[in-house]
Amino acid sequence: MKVQTDITRHTILEIVITLYLARLLFPLPFLQLPSPFHANYFYSALVFAAFAILYPKSYFLKSLIPFYVFFAIHIIFTPLIWEKSIIIWERGQYLNIKSVIIDYFPLFIALLVYNHYIHKNDFITLGRICKRAFIFTFLGVINSLLVFLNYPEAIREAHIYLGTFYLSEYYKYLGLLDYGFFNALCSIFPILVYMVIKLQIESYKKIGWILFILLSFSSIIYAKITAFLLFSAIFGITAIFLRENYKKDIIYLVIALLIVVLVIPSSAIAQIFYRSSEFFPHSVLGDRLFDAGLTIENPYLDYYASPYHAGRRLGRIPLLLESFLSNPISGGGLHTNHAQWFDMLSAFGLLGFVPWVWLIVDNYKRNLKILNKKYIPYYMLSIIAFVAMGLLKNTGSDHTWIFWFLIVPGANFIYTNNYNDISNNNYIMRVNNNV
Helix, strand or coil: CCCHHHHHHHHHHHHHHHHHHHHHHHHHHHHHHCCCCCCCCHHHHHHHHHHHHHHHHHCCCCCHHHHHHHHHHHHHHHHHHHHHHEEEEECCCCCCHHHHHHHHHHHHHHHHHHHHHHHCCCHHHHHHHHHHHHHHHHHHHHHHHHHHEEEECCCCCCCCCCCCCCHHHHHHHCCCHHEEEEHHHHHCHHHHHHHHHHHCCHHHHHHHHHHHHHHHHHHHHCCHHHHHHHHHHHHHHHHHCCCCCCHHHHHHHHHHHHHHCCCHHHHHHHHHHHHCCCCCCCCCCHHHHHHHHHHCCCCCCCCCCCCCCHHHHHCCHHHHHHHHHHHCCCCEEEEEEEECHHHHHHHHHHHHHHHHHHHHHHHHHHHHHHCCCCCHHHHHHHHHHHHHHHCCCCCHHHHHHHHHHHHHHHCCCCCCCHCCCCHHHHHHHHHHHHC
16 A cells, blocks of 8 residues: 555656746646646746645755855845845846745756756656656757747747837737747757767657757747857857866866867957858847958957947856955845846845855765766756856756756756666766765
8 A cells, every 4th residue: 555655656756847847838728728837937836835735855865055055045034135225227126035936946847857856856756857857848849949930039029128028928828939949948058968869778869859959049040149050059069069077178168168269360250250140140249240350350358338239248258257356245236137146245244145056066066976978078068058058048947947057967867777887886886975
């Protein structure tokens, strides 16, 4: 009887998590449902309730301590300090306890789900959940492509600060995945490349992953966000040439970057962007690539005075650093809502930023001890992409957290039969000792 109960609660939890991921990554079918079944918050609440009722001990896992510390600091000091002092450069953006909870509960879900299954040594279920997440992502990408084909400027018009509230709601009703989704999607290309070139799987599965890559890259092109296009291309191509002895590859990559920065004339690098812009004539994407070339040739980074779009965007960073230095402990209060990690450092100071760094580093180090050695180089490359994106863009949406902390490490377990050591006692002991 006890075994039957365990199986039942295990299945219920898996179904609830699957529903949450389906609503997040392929929202179109859910939007036709009545309230509250159409809302993402409803399925989020189901996940938390399922854990509280079925597996309450999972809330007390040691691996969740860094998140609890980070979250507690922001909950405590937001009303005491930051709510009164932080200035956000965005209409309708306010910092309070509610906004902190909304910003970080998807991160909590990602960490809770991933660490629960790792702690249970249930790699098969974790892999199955992540496989479904990729299927939902694939369907969401296809739906978003269809929207882009009919509404080429949809991703910008859907942004309530660039478009209108009516347009934003209309595109949501069509199931268009938002800016945050494509922000996350461009950082997982190393994982997609790994599925194609490293795994020994059936040909039809490889064709499926190749189709996934092509459609995802096409959707990023249609989204017309320059940084997303560059990240997906650069990190995807780098992953193709990555070897198991990735440490040497990283050294070669650093040397190559130093050569590009110190030896190759900026005018030559700018020409790459000029030429690339010709592939996207009469479009925002082409204009942004050309503008990036101009900024590289004439690096005048000033938010107020630079004649170039990229120069003004990057000009936020000196302002944020100046804000941070004015009050390094609790932050200078400036938040531009664009360069995420610099924004966090500027707005919250070391008090709010150091716990975040601890959370990332702790999670990363734990995964290095758990994931398969063949998978680790691609995992590392994807994490580098997520971190680098936060230096340039506003990141940290629910999609980012779910991909970064659940799907990317969990994808290691999708094809467990490819790893000879997945059932090896040494592998299991390694997992148990590092959760």
